[in-house]
Amino acid sequence: MKEEDFKDNETLELFKKEGGNVLLSTVDSLINWGRSNSIWPLTFATSCCGIEMMAAGASRHDFARFGIEVYRASPRQADVIVVAGTVTNKMAPVLKRLYDQMADPKYVIAMGACAISGGPFFYNSYHVIKGVDHVVPVDVYIPGCPPRPEALLYGVMQLQRKIKLNKINDMDDPSANF
Amino acid sequence: MLSQIPLSYFLVVSTLMFFIGIYGFLTRKNLITILMAIELILNSVNINFVAFNRYLYPDQLQGHFFSLFIIAVAAAEAAVAIAIIISVYRQYFNIDVERVDTMKY
Amino acid sequence: MSIHELMFYLFSGMILLFSVLTVTSRRILRAATYLLFVLISTAGIYFMLNYQFLAAVQLTLYAGGIVVLIIFSILLTSHITHKFEPIGIKKMVFTIVAVAAGAILTITTVLNYGFNTVVASSQNPDMQLIGGSLLGYGRDGYALPFEVISVLLLAAIFGSIVIAKKEKSK
Amino acid sequence: MEKEKLKEIILGFIPEAEISTDTQFLTVNVDKGQLVKLATFLRDSDEMAFDYLFCESAIDYPDHLMMVYHLDSTKHRHQLVVKTKIADRENPVIDSVCPIWIGADYHEREIFDLFGIHFTNHYDLRKIFLDNDWVGFPLRKDYTDPVNIVER
Amino acid sequence: MEFNIYDLTSFTSSFDQLLMENLSPFWAVAIEMILIGVAILAFYAVVGLYLVYAERKVCAFMQCRVGPNRVGPYGFFQTIADLIKLLMKELIPIKNADKLLFNIAPYIVIIASFMAIAAIPFAKGLHAIDFNIGIFYIMAVSSLGVIGILIAGWSSNNKYSLIGAMRSGAQIVSYELSVGLSLITIVILSGSLQLSTIVEGQRDGWFLFTGHIPALIAFLVFLVAATAETNRGPFDLAEAESELTAGFHTEYSGIKFAFFFLAEYMNMFIVASIAVTMFLGGWMPFHVGGWEAFNNIMDYIPPFFWYAGKTAFIIWVMMWFKWTFPRLRIDQLLTLEWKYLLPINLVNIIIMAFVVLMGWHF
Amino acid sequence: MVEEITKGKLEEQEFSINMGPQHPSTHGVLRMMLKLKGETVKEVKPQLGYIHRGIEKMCEKLTYQQIIHLTDRLDYMSANILNEAVCLTVEDALQVEVPERVQYIRTIMGELNRIASHQLWWCAFGMDLGALTTFFYGLRDREKILDIFEETIGARLLLSYNVPGGLMNDIHPNFQKKVKEFITYFRKKLPEYDALLTGNPIMQQRTKGIGMLTKEQAIAYGVSGPSGRGSGFSCDVRIHQPYSAYSKADFKEILYHEGDTFARYKVRIDEMWESMNIIEQLIDNIPEGNYTAKMKPVIKLPVGEYYTRVEAVRGEFGVYIVSDGNKTPYRVKFRSPNFSNLSALDLMAREQKIADLIAIGGSMDYVIPDMDR
């Protein structure tokens, strides 16, 4: 997919600037190539969006083409946590804990309206977190309710683009600010 | 090539191992560790047998077979020993020798 | 230094080091792991002496069998945070002295004894030979022990089942 | 069985029950003290045989709380609604029907959690949804939570 | 019968000679060792990585999808990307874990598989060590891997790991017997433990065919038991995802986890190699007695390809098992071993001995 | 601590372990506290609320049209049936007669939804048992249904197709053709499910006689739907209180009396066949007409209480609306099948192995957001 077909290139440019706009070395790009092509997700699905995540893994859409099929149940071995579904007040500490227990480098995809902003449960609900970015730092937001599997794939590609900007030695813990 | 190493070296190693085993046997209180010490002792004996066989009667296999049977017997012994340990454990929830013999059956 | 010497020193060093660790380690599973290393090094010595079958038996039965069994029982009876109390200094010194005395005595005897070593062949006894002797009846045959082993094993099965299966005697 | 007949039987058992037949299901209003007695009767008597409690809910009215039990009989295939008022909104207590219909277990825990109604005789009355340190009963009408609720 | 066109023995020995002549013996040996070491390492890495890739592709095809295809042509570099990523992943120190044992465990698992590879004959003359107790040695060494798993599970101080370790302990311990006994059936037929002799013995027909029924039973038993011994589905109870999250390696991250992952595939490779060597004639081409022309054509395919092809087939069958069957429960697993496989095996050995005694084999 | 335990009565000491909230086989965020002895489960304590979203409270603030989109998010696997239930309640209360066409379409959509859900259940159940390929076959076939949904409704999972008084929009012209195609296709594929999983001896051994639930227990706990019918509890609302167009189709209730995991499994497999029967009977007879009845833009229910029971995929779903005459309900209660079904889990899983617990959970087909609401 071509660069200009992607959305939100401006933010990506911004990230590049923040990174000092230094050219990546060969080693960096090799590592980023590895990282971006092997994003193992944690099995973390709380509700409806999880079903579409499963659908994305199934034959029709085949997540595995991106090398992502290795769903790990243990956060130690996962790279990305796809928050697929509503996160409630009771669940938030769990999510945070899971995120904390993941090994660096780690990424978060907020999938679906609930994960982005609480979605349908934004108003009048007493038990829903209004967006998981209050709990963990989110790298990519995929709107939809639920997003269709292609949208998830698209989000993953966005994440890959973001990973490709990383430099080997500026991997600070993003959760330090939290 | 082997002749570069004298037989006595093997014997020294096995002796040391034997006495280390004895040390463990005497100082350890846990039944399982005692079992391990016994395994060390048996092993040192095996080394002796094998070394003797190789250096003294290389054409025969007595030492070799002796070790073989020792290993087999050790296995059977370990099986029974562990069965005993487990049954002791189920009785006392403990496998310290000292505690075990002070407790009443 | 030939490869053989190198290996001998390596293996005997490992044996001694890990045996000491086995009997002194305060964590039981570590002790078992060290024991495993001792046994593997012993197998290494057998390999070096070219008794390959014996070495493999050592690996299978000792390392793969007995140690596994020991680890199993450790998993039941001990917890990861469990440590042995260090033994009293007095007892330790006493034991060490006694053991060292014994060791020195034996070693001096061993070193002073003149073995008439013959290293005619460092041939590996091949399986045909081993099998032949194991099944043979004659002077070098071990057919009887071979069958006795089976009885021994039978006894071990009976014994361990009876002992371990004993229902909770309340 | 028709509503009328059911009504007669129930009235024969508990004369002071208020029964309305013009609603979707036959509705019985009983005093909360007689609830367990009625429930046991409903389950055990052969003509009633209400063995299946398919819904149990609470309603928060401005001056009282109301427990509603929806019953079904797998034998006769008739339905019944039992209602009980709990006048004390501050400290509501009612007998549990858990011993009669074990399926009420979770429903009552839910009601305890969200309405704050205590059930006596319930064997394991814990909060089911919310954290143990959650304050307030969200499904009550007067519940406010400025932290979590964004009003629209 | 002409085999020497692809005989590698002469090549290796002449290489040996070349070194011996030009260097002092110590250095000659040292250089030889280093070369072999590097070769093994490369071989190990390549096989491991590509088995992972193959597994992904195989399961993808069985599941009506295409599998990894975006990293390199047909996703060929997928596992390399995985490797790079895993190498660059944080190694998390676990609180309350027994650090020493926690770190030792992957070594044990990997080294056990390394040692086993040493004795596998890949082609004529292409094996590191030709023990005269070959097959027994492989069995002995590969039985050590389980200790790594037990230690890993126990030292993680994690409940899932502990259950996983316990399970895999019981499992591997049980199935090792069946592996051993089913191999014995073939040893009776071949009369040797040396792998090269065993392979040579299958010159005129693979043992699977010459030993007919008992060999076939032994082969099936071996396949089942070997799948179980390598901890693969449907016997992957130790890491049963739906029950124990990740089983004994729940707490392992990054490259340490990768080693467990790798060891699983290497063990699969090893048992497949054993199966090929013992039952399917190792690197021997497929021969049919009497069909000289056919046999000659078969000889032109290099032995290594025969070996690799057969191994790939066995591995594929094992993958096929994994992706078809539901996982067994622990008690079923043990029942299968102790009440079915083991008695069958014992009887089978007797039958085989009888067959050999009567000379009924081909 | 260790000393205490070693000294204490270890026989009675149990090992407690957590499964969930993040666990591959709890189908969401159920947390189960297990007490184990060895591998044997001594007690299961489900902990709910990890996905409690307060939907009942939210409904009190929303109009009846808006409630629909929240019911979808309860049991998202039977979204269509759930919002049908709300629509039926509102229509009952207002005494609106919906056109027959709407009833037919609702029934067909509901049954398609049921098949889709059972397919997904089959995938998940296979995964729980460790048969990983089932996941792909089930979802592959499910995509065909999703295509039908998407063509008509525009959404794949959360349909929001029913609105009070009718439907959101008319069916797509291709609808009938596609559905028929699907049924021919799926009739061919369903036997594959049997070959892959049902007949498998490993699977049978893992499910037969495991997780027993007798009929009496099922009734007492209110375990309905396929799970209840696996115990012989005849609880199909479609039969006993037919709604929409179910009275026009001829079908039977699938009942098994064994009460074990395998019986529950079989009920679902057979229900897929039966659903296809229903659809086949209805699909050609969809009457012409309007796709919605005349409704006022602002719906106000008369004061009173309304209860509707429908047969959702996982059991009896009930909507209980108390209205005070406003445009928003006074109180809404959803009787969710999973909630009651879950309460029987402890009973079923005791004295079974961990692996059995997973199988039992899989056979009950839990959807956690539906329990937590």
Add this chain to the structure above:
Amino acid sequence: MRSIINYLKEIFGAVAALFKGMRVTGYYFFHPKEIVTQQYPENRATLTMFDRFKGEVIMPHNENNEHKCTACGICEMNCPNGSIEIISEMKVNEEGKKKKVLSKHIYHLGMCTFCNLCVKTCPSNALAMGQDFEHAVFDRSKLNKVLNKPGSVLMKGTE
């Protein structure tokens, strides 16, 4: 004897049943035609959504940059989760009447549940469902969209 026969029968039955399952997976392995995978990013050019697919809410503009929204606020009211905010101002039109004019129709894509209510209830059909689904962004604020294009005005003849 009976039990031994049963024992053997059991084994053979089990093996046969296992083989049946293997035939299914084996069949698919050897029939790559059965692969149903759609190669998403590669097939973008040919990938078409169903025309009713609900990907996002859009406000169609005609070529003169005109839309139909009268800023009546009905969609805002009907949206179950407040994804729409209408900002309007009072303007005096040519006829001298004060009239509400849309200045911003804010649409929170990150909250929308695609329930279709806004589209359905809009009295002047100003809204529609778009079929784009590639919305993933790095920054959440990018999801708050303004539907009316800058400088757009109300279509003539819309009330």
Add this chain to the structure above:
Amino acid sequence: MTSESLILFFIVGLVLVGGAILFSSYIAPTSTNLQKSEAYECGVPTKGITWLQFNVGYYLFALLFLVFEVETVFIFPWAVMMKSMGMVAFVEILIFFAVLGLGLLYAWKKHALIWE
């Protein structure tokens, strides 16, 4: 090559694992937070101790395994000789198996082969 070169394989394995872990631990990013090094248990803090009480049944399998492993070891030399020794070996192994089969039968009958 002779069996000495086994040590080579050992060393290569050691180097592979050690090198990779060393490399990784130097180059991989690290971060710390309070929860990271705690035991993972589905995202909630662990309660109780990690200690599993297993039944004896479990050990019986291990014990039986050991016994049968000894048996396997002794059958190997026999298997090698079977072809050349013929009848004698056959009879010997029949006796051997008969005795051990008795053991297995005993275990079976005593329900030692049931996992509880």
